[in-house]
Amino acid sequence: MQMAPLVPVMSANADWLARSHAAVWHPCTQMKQHERLPLVPIARARGAWLFDFDGRRYLDAVSSWWVNLFGHAHPKINAAITAQLAELEHVMLAGFTQRPVVELSERLAALAPGRLGHCFYGSDGASAVEIALKMSFHAWRNAGYAAKTGFVSLAGSYHGETLGALSVTDLAIFRDAYAPLLRQQQTVPSPDARRAAAGVSAHEHALGAASALQAWLEEHHATTAALIVEPLVQGAAGMAMYDAIYLARARELCTQYRVHLIADEIMTGMGRTGTMFACEQAGIAPDFLCLSKGLTGGYLPLSVVLATDDVYAAFYDDDVTRGFLHSHSYTGNALACSAALAVLDLFRDDDVIATNRTRAAALTALAQPLAAHPKVTGWRNLGMIWAFEVDSERDDFARWCFSEGLARELLLRPIGRTVYWMPPYCLSDDEMALLAARTLEIVDCA
Numbered sequence: 001m002q003m004a005p006l007v008p009v010m011s012a013n014a015d016w017l018a019r020s021h022a023a024v025w026h027p028c029t030q031m032k033q034h035e036r037l038p039l040v041p042i043a044r045a046r047g048a049w050l051f052d053f054d055g056r057r058y059l060d061a062v063s064s065w066w067v068n069l070f071g072h073a074h075p076k077i078n079a080a081i082t083a084q085l086a087e088l089e090h091v092m093l094a095g096f097t098q099r100p101v102v103e104l105s106e107r108l109a110a111l112a113p114g115r116l117g118h119c120f121y122g123s124d125g126a127s128a129v130e131i132a133l134k135m136s137f138h139a140w141r142n143a144g145y146a147a148k149t150g151f152v153s154l155a156g157s158y159h160g161e162t163l164g165a166l167s168v169t170d171l172a173i174f175r176d177a178y179a180p181l182l183r184q185q186q187t188v189p190s191p192d193a194r195r196a197a198a199g200v201s202a203h204e205h206a207l208g209a210a211s212a213l214q215a216w217l218e219e220h221h222a223t224t225a226a227l228i229v230e231p232l233v234q235g236a237a238g239m240a241m242y243d244a245i246y247l248a249r250a251r252e253l254c255t256q257y258r259v260h261l262i263a264d265e266i267m268t269g270m271g272r273t274g275t276m277f278a279c280e281q282a283g284i285a286p287d288f289l290c291l292s293k294g295l296t297g298g299y300l301p302l303s304v305v306l307a308t309d310d311v312y313a314a315f316y317d318d319d320v321t322r323g324f325l326h327s328h329s330y331t332g333n334a335l336a337c338s339a340a341l342a343v344l345d346l347f348r349d350d351d352v353i354a355t356n357r358t359r360a361a362a363l364t365a366l367a368q369p370l371a372a373h374p375k376v377t378g379w380r381n382l383g384m385i386w387a388f389e390v391d392s393e394r395d396d397f398a399r400w401c402f403s404e405g406l407a408r409e410l411l412l413r414p415i416g417r418t419v420y421w422m423p424p425y426c427l428s429d430d431e432m433a434l435l436a437a438r439t440l441e442i443v444d445c446a
């Protein structure tokens with residue numbers, strides 16, 4: 001007869017949890033909080049679902065920090081990366097080039113608004129923001145405007161966590177500890193529709209914010225290189241949505257005052273707001289377009305800054321120092337570019353933008369009881385983003401809601417009292433019904 005083991009049997013989850021605690025420093029986390037709120041070890045993922053080591057599952061309603069576009073383990077993206085792996089995994093991009101990076105650059109430039117003819121690659125979103133800021137300053141310097149060293153961003157903006165990106169970020173929780181390391185902050189009022197005074201429409205509020213931008217540029221344009229914005233949705237500020245008129249006015253003002261417009265579409269790009277790029281909804285083209293997150297469908301780190309032909313020309317010279325000498329070792333990584341090409345193929349072949357419109361209408365309809373719930377305010381939706389504030393007395397609402405979500409097979413990650421959905425573009429009707437019904441259950445007991 002076999003004896004039962006004398007040592008206690010830990011679940012596979014518990015084992016990975018303990019090892020992760022001992023060895024991994026997790027991002028955006030006060031690690032001590034994990035004493036009360038355990039990490040979630042994930043073994044595998046398929047479609048919209050994440051599975052842990054003990055067989056539990058979670059619907060990835062935030063696309064794994066807004067990166068995953070078509071679900072996990074997508075067969076076409078898997079196949080594209082595998083095929084590329086057999087040819088070339090990586091070659092340095094200084095002095096060399098390769099098929100995926102050329103094709104991706106051509107296709108992005110063709111899709112992007114305006115004449116954004118050259119692509120400069122980085123790895124994460126923050127590195128794209130660094131590139132755009134440096135490029136803007138340097139382009140002006142090459143053009144004889146060396147005094148243009150400043151940047152201006154919107155109140156509540158988020159552009160990443162490296163020092164340059166953090167300098168144009170206006171969220172105290174990320175910024176304050178590092179304030180002594182950052183550049184002087186310059187912000188203008190946000191067009192965030194939630195901040196509109198009673199009786200003022202989102203459109204009027206956005207026009208008011210644009211007037212404030214005009215006043216600011218009038219005074220500071222000579223020392224300002226660029227305005228950087230998250231077009232239509234300020235994600236980390238709590239999915240703050242605003243009227244497209246602001247972007248249209250900002251484009252006019254930037255042109256009038258000779259200030260670059262940097263569109264940080266790291267979160268809003270790749271179809272997330274209902275058009276391929278959010279800027280399209282304002283009918284504008286920026287001077288720089290930053291993309292990352294969904295660019296590879298959530299598979300591999302890759303970011304890109306598309307720059308106008310004019311900006312590119314400002315660097316093209318016999319003098320080496322007038323060139324853009326910025327670099328990252330993995331710039332234009334071939335595997336990441338092959339994933340991004342597969343993503344663009346899916347957009348082209350599956351008519352994703354139109355399909356998402358139908359999907360979004362279905363989820364919005366299923367969410368009506370939630371939108372009408374007495375504890376819910378500020379219900380909003382744009383493309384494949386839904387958000388609302390929850391009227392709750394709980395001090396720790398975000399963590400409480402996250403735990404309640406996990407208990408109901410949902411990955412929700414509220415920002416303060418703002419609950420949002422930013423699901424992958426593959427939710428079935430049943431998955432949408434589950435998401436809406438279980439979020440409603442949580443709000444019921446908030």
Ligand SMILES: Cc1ncc(COP(=O)(O)O)c(C=O)c1O
Nearest residue numbers: 124125126158159160235266267
């Ligand atoms: C608008 C925006 N810009 C920049 C970033 C930074 O991207 P990353 O986290 O890849 O550095 C983010 C990340 O959430 C973002 O939402």
